[in-house]
Amino acid sequence: MVRWALGVDLGGTAVKLAVIDEEGGMLDHERHPTQVEAGPEGIVTHIASLVFSMYSRFREQIGEELFAGIGLGAPGAVDSDRGILSYPPNLPGWERYPLKSELHNVLVRDHAMYSPLILENDANIAACGEAVFGAGKSFRDFMMITLGTGVGGGIILGRKLYRGSHGTAGEIGCLAIDYSGKSVHAGIRGSVESLIGKKGIVAMGLETYHRYPREVWSEEFHGKELCELSPRTLEKAAHQGDPIAMEVWDRVGSILGVGLAGVVALMDIRKFVIGGGIAGAGDLIFSPAFEQMKQSTLPSMHDDMELVPAALGNRAGVYGAAALCFSSIV
Amino acid sequence: MVRWALGVDLGGTAVKLAVIDEEGGMLDHERHPTQVEAGPEGIVTHIASLVFSMYSRFREQIGEELFAGIGLGAPGAVDSDRGILSYPPNLPGWERYPLKSELHNVLVRDHAMYSPLILENDANIAACGEAVFGAGKSFRDFMMITLGTGVGGGIILGRKLYRGSHGTAGEIGCLAIDYSGKSVHAGIRGSVESLIGKKGIVAMGLETYHRYPREVWSEEFHGKELCELSPRTLEKAAHQGDPIAMEVWDRVGSILGVGLAGVVALMDIRKFVIGGGIAGAGDLIFSPAFEQMKQSTLPSMHDDMELVPAALGNRAGVYGAAALCFSSIV
Numbered sequence: 001m002v003r004w005a006l007g008v009d010l011g012g013t014a015v016k017l018a019v020i021d022e023e024g025g026m027l028d029h030e031r032h033p034t035q036v037e038a039g040p041e042g043i044v045t046h047i048a049s050l051v052f053s054m055y056s057r058f059r060e061q062i063g064e065e066l067f068a069g070i071g072l073g074a075p076g077a078v079d080s081d082r083g084i085l086s087y088p089p090n091l092p093g094w095e096r097y098p099l100k101s102e103l104h105n106v107l108v109r110d111h112a113m114y115s116p117l118i119l120e121n122d123a124n125i126a127a128c129g130e131a132v133f134g135a136g137k138s139f140r141d142f143m144m145i146t147l148g149t150g151v152g153g154g155i156i157l158g159r160k161l162y163r164g165s166h167g168t169a170g171e172i173g174c175l176a177i178d179y180s181g182k183s184v185h186a187g188i189r190g191s192v193e194s195l196i197g198k199k200g201i202v203a204m205g206l207e208t209y210h211r212y213p214r215e216v217w218s219e220e221f222h223g224k225e226l227c228e229l230s231p232r233t234l235e236k237a238a239h240q241g242d243p244i245a246m247e248v249w250d251r252v253g254s255i256l257g258v259g260l261a262g263v264v265a266l267m268d269i270r271k272f273v274i275g276g277g278i279a280g281a282g283d284l285i286f287s288p289a290f291e292q293m294k295q296s297t298l299p300s301m302h303d304d305m306e307l308v309p310a311a312l313g314n315r316a317g318v319y320g321a322a323a324l325c326f327s328s329i330v
Numbered sequence: 331m332v333r334w335a336l337g338v339d340l341g342g343t344a345v346k347l348a349v350i351d352e353e354g355g356m357l358d359h360e361r362h363p364t365q366v367e368a369g370p371e372g373i374v375t376h377i378a379s380l381v382f383s384m385y386s387r388f389r390e391q392i393g394e395e396l397f398a399g400i401g402l403g404a405p406g407a408v409d410s411d412r413g414i415l416s417y418p419p420n421l422p423g424w425e426r427y428p429l430k431s432e433l434h435n436v437l438v439r440d441h442a443m444y445s446p447l448i449l450e451n452d453a454n455i456a457a458c459g460e461a462v463f464g465a466g467k468s469f470r471d472f473m474m475i476t477l478g479t480g481v482g483g484g485i486i487l488g489r490k491l492y493r494g495s496h497g498t499a500g501e502i503g504c505l506a507i508d509y510s511g512k513s514v515h516a517g518i519r520g521s522v523e524s525l526i527g528k529k530g531i532v533a534m535g536l537e538t539y540h541r542y543p544r545e546v547w548s549e550e551f552h553g554k555e556l557c558e559l560s561p562r563t564l565e566k567a568a569h570q571g572d573p574i575a576m577e578v579w580d581r582v583g584s585i586l587g588v589g590l591a592g593v594v595a596l597m598d599i600r601k602f603v604i605g606g607g608i609a610g611a612g613d614l615i616f617s618p619a620f621e622q623m624k625q626s627t628l629p630s631m632h633d634d635m636e637l638v639p640a641a642l643g644n645r646a647g648v649y650g651a652a653a654l655c656f657s658s659i660v
């Protein structure tokens with residue numbers, strides 16, 4: 001008999017839910033807009049009703065006794081022991097909010113649902129998802145990096161989520177690798193996110209194209225004054241063979257590689273799973289990242305280095321949230 | 331009854347030995363030149379005779395039954411399970427050497443001594459020493475940084491030495507924080523060691539002084555064309571109030587702070603113990619390092635940040651080596 005769980009991934013734009021079984025089967029999934037303007041209480045009430053409705057459908061089908069619980073991922077700093085979410089980006093007005101107990105209370109009050117509930121940071125949960133069901137299955141120690149609007153990370157050590165002393169470990173986006181440089185994000189000069197977060201990539205793209213005469217620009221950007229330059233269009237241009245776009249991705253990859261090298265040096269982690277929308281650029285980033293990771297570490301650190309694409313795409317969150325309920329990863 | 335152990339710290343210039351009891355008392359200590367030219371076998375034979383002679387004196391005094399063993403620290407990558415030392419810097423010709431079994435065999439062969447023997451990397455051992463007997467006693471998680479000719483580090487997580495997947499964790503000297511800069515050490519551009527290892531500090535000192543007319547240089551450097559500029563003389567000049575030397579230390583501290591911020595972001599470690607010869611500059615480094623560590627991290631990471639000087643000086647190694655024998659730190 002295979003157990004099942006509900007994975008919930010709360011983001012600034014969408015709430016994703018899925019029913020996952022212990023063998024990695026995704027039995028159902030849904031996506032709803034996050035009711036940001038409803039504030040914490042409104043969102044919690046909304047999530048509770050979505051959870052209960054999904055749970056009800058499968059309770060009869062699979063059976064209550066095999067239900068392992070609800071895993072919930074949320075952005076921001078999470079104190080998972082106390083179930084408190086602090087300052088989630090993209091969820092204004094939350095500050096410090098006891099998300100776990102509030103959701104539990106509403107599930108009990110509105111739906112008489114007493115299931116076990118686990119709260120964890122979203123980047124950590126994506127790492128758990130890849131560890132249990134995805135590209136990190138065979139790795140004992142690895143770091144999952146999510147390249148998207150921001151740059152996030154989650155760390156698995158000895159098949160356990162590594163949270164650090166305050167639950168904020170894995171913030172590779174904050175790692176300063178160009179402390180004397182120009183780019184700044186969230187107050188941190190030269191951070192990985194300032195350089196290769198979405199804004200950083202766009203800035204790098206603009207700067208690179210403007211170094212070349214517009215006659216040689218990819219037709220992707222002809223006559224558009226580069227106002228449509230984005231990671232997506234840069235990716236398209238590079239796949240069409242535009243050498244300028246390829247140069248941009250090569251730099252993005254190298255910068256990622258410098259950041260990964262820092263993880264190798266400090267933590268002696270040598271396996272990396274790379275996901276998020278930007279990772280769609282694939283080998284355009286992966287090859288230079290791997291080369292740079294070697295260049296920025298000692299030869300004695302090169303054994304067993306591996307860089308692999310994430311396997312679960314934007315479902316890593318719900319997979320990981322569910323995984324918390326039946327694995328020993330937390 | 332208090333147990334005792336022998337701590338041995340093998341370095342490129344000296345072999346240090348000490349008899350330490352479980353309560354942190356140092357009952358005896360010795361320092362001998364490392365017989366580098368004798369090669370691995372010669373050094374092992376030498377260490378074995380030093381160990382046996384020191385052991386013999388205390389065996390009768392304290393008693394054999396309270397002897398916990400021999401801890402040995404060595405530079406380079408250490409596979410402590412297999413007892414293999416790889417490519418120790420400053421010990422040419424060693425390559426990969428089974429130091430633990432060789433020392434064990436010689437102790438048995440020449441001295442009929444069968445005591446337990448533990449081998450560990452020297453930077454890790456200094457961290458263990460500070461953790462068990464020094465400035466890290468009250469910290470659950472911390473990083474020990476050694477600022478000297480090079481920049482090394484050792485990490486304690488949950489009161490256990492964190493080695494990483496290959497025993498090379500904690501190499502903060504290799505962390506690239508200025509990847510597009512000019513300075514390079516051991517092939518790594520912009521590494522912490524390239525910037526604030528001894529050579530980096532001297533280069534920064536020369537560069538800074540040459541920006542000022544020599545009439546305003548500290549008398550420490552009058553008429554000497556800066557050929558005597560070293561961390562030691564820079565420290566002296568700064569303590570005499572020379573603003574140029576103080577500017578240099580301020581930069582050294584800031585750069586250290588950027589590196590520490592990287593550890594905070596990735597590992598969520600917020601306690602740092604700083605030792606090594608350069609750390610003698612004290613607050614000249616500590617204040618700017620602490621300020622910069624805050625500037626290069628998110629405000630949500632600032633709680634509980636602490637930067638303290640090491641307590642055991644250049645004896646951290648022998649203390650830590652002995653500590654391996656009676657603590658649960660490894």
